[in-house]
Amino acid sequence: MTNGIHAVGLVIRQSTRLLGLEAFSMQLIAGIEESLSAEGRSLLLHIVGTPDAELATYRRWAEQQQVEAVVVHNLTVDDPRLGVLEELGVRTVVVGGPSQDLPVANVFVDNAAEANEAVDHLVALGHRRIARVSGPADLAHSRTRTDAFLTRCDRLGASGVVVEGDYGEASGARATRDLLARDERPTAIVFDNDVMAVAALDVAREAGLRVPADLSLLAWDDSPLARHAAPPLSAMSFDVHALGVQVGDCVLNAVASGPVRSYAVPPAHLVTRGSTGPAPAAERSA
Secondary structure (H helix, E strand, O other), rough: OOOOOOOOEEEEEOOOHHHHOOHHHHHHHHHHHHHOOOOEEEEEEEOOOHHHHHHHHHHHHHHHHOOOOEEOOOOOOOOOOOHHHHHOEEEEEEEOOOOOOOOOOEEEHHHHHHHHHHHHHHHHHOOOEEEEEEOOOOHHHHHHHHHHHHHHHHHHHEEEEEEEEEOHEEEEEEHHHHHOOOOOOOOEEEOOOOHHHHHHHHHHOOOOOOOOOOOEEEEEOOOOOHOOOOOEEEEEEEEHHHHHHHHHHHHHHHHHHOOEEEEOOOOEEEEEOOOOOOOOOOHHHH
């Protein structure tokens, strides 16, 4: 990259409709921008719909020397982006990589610890049939959460099952209907975001189930949507804005040619509200 460039690139591969509904991305962007703007830099944001479009954006930015560095979000298993960016010679910072041992700068989030806390909470309430509605299964952090969820359920004597979603409202509703139609339906469901969890509230009402008396629901990523649902959703609360600030600081270190560093941020913590409660009596006595 040439001197005089003061922009950092972020490509988000997500539908614009979901981006507007989900608080996580907006809070992350705000935090990154806060950190960068304090040092006279700006965030160049581009929204795409496909992996090929994302890679094409990186190539264009590199060819036109538009950015000093890029932030890579939602790392996938065997993600091709890191190799492409290395070939292009673009400095890279990863948000929420699956470990602290990546070859590029990385802001690490302990998703396994968060999954453990969610399961611990539900098992303590007597739940023994617990489901998880994940984000896309190829996302590294989604896989980390799923592995930890299943391991923790097994260790605590609970039956854990996972259904894949895509973070959207329709997928949350579809996954919930699938789970509730099973012979051994879960008494508690953990969702990978607030949008899918709110959709599940409607499905539960349609099925004549009371939340939380008949079915407990828990969401990842606390938000106004979660807080103002009826009933308010228990959620894993994470300071996403602070994560964004840390990402911005990591970028500033990278563009200053500092050493490759892995930063760790505090994991989310559970905020209990009205959507989780004791398992039905028959479940607790089983």
